Amino acid sequence: MKKLLLFAALTATLTGCSYPAYDTLYYTDFIRYANSGIFVSSITDYAGSPYVAMGDIAIQAFDSGDFNTASLDPQQVLDKVVVAAKQKGANGIIGYSSHYTPGSKYSRGYWYASGVAVHFETMPTIPSDINISAAQGKNIYPIEYLDTQKAEITQQTVDYLIANKMRFIEWTPTDGDLYFDIAEKQHIPEKEFDEKYGDDTRYAIEMMYKDAKKAQRKAKRNQE
Structure with a gap:
């Protein structure tokens, strides 16, 4: 009887410590x-x-x-x-x-x-x-791939957007996606933005902005 109780206790312990299979x-x-x-x-x-x-x-x-x-x-x-x-x-x-x-x-x-x-x-x-x-x-490359002028525009844009709690991309029902122009301090159509700064600059800003927002949220969680 004691052996049966011991076996039952051991079985329950092993079952309780089991982990479900999963894939990453x-x-x-x-x-x-x-x-x-x-x-x-x-x-x-x-x-x-x-x-x-x-x-x-x-x-x-x-x-x-x-x-x-x-x-x-x-x-x-x-x-x-x-x-x-x-x-x-x-x-x-x-x-x-x-x-x-x-x-x-x-x-x-x-x-x-x-x-x-x-x-x-x-x-x-x-x-x-x-x-x-x-x-x-293009959209995966960091600022290091841009020339000096585009890199400065990218950094200035991201810094300004984060400091002023603004989005890089705004959507409108008439013009679709608009992208923030640091020189004009307003959002402009994608075609206009690319003609002015290049699509590589736009991709770099998108990536850096997402990374900056992610870091900002993480810092806020750590403070709470």
Whole structure:
């Protein structure tokens, strides 16, 4: 009888400590960089496309905020690696890999990503049946890809919008989406904005504005 009671207690304990199965899917898009003139791949065999290996490139990107909260995703980590590679004059990253180490009570989680920065003499071709939108390869790039003038406009616009609690994009039933023009201090149509500043500036502002708003909300939560 005692053995039966012990077995029942053990069974209840094990059942109570069980965890449901779950999946976490990470997808890192390499194709999105094609329009910006850089080729990214996790493989290294490109004998048909001669290249010069410029050097290893790696990044250790730490989370911010709570130790058990991932503040970066694998795409953002690759974005950082792409920026660094392009700054070194590379037009490709091969052998790319990334890995996430969760945080603990005493340490922050972090991503570690690495690859080889290369310069292709002839860029590998992307099959024609893979569609790449005009926006891909632009809206993910940070301010580092803009020239000095556009970078200043981007930073000024985001700073002004955040300080004055304004939105970058406003919608109207007559003109559709309107984008804030820092020079005129008013929202103007997309076509007019792009003709004045370029669509790369618009994409950069959109990305930086979203990041700034996210950081603002996180700071507010930490104060509460």
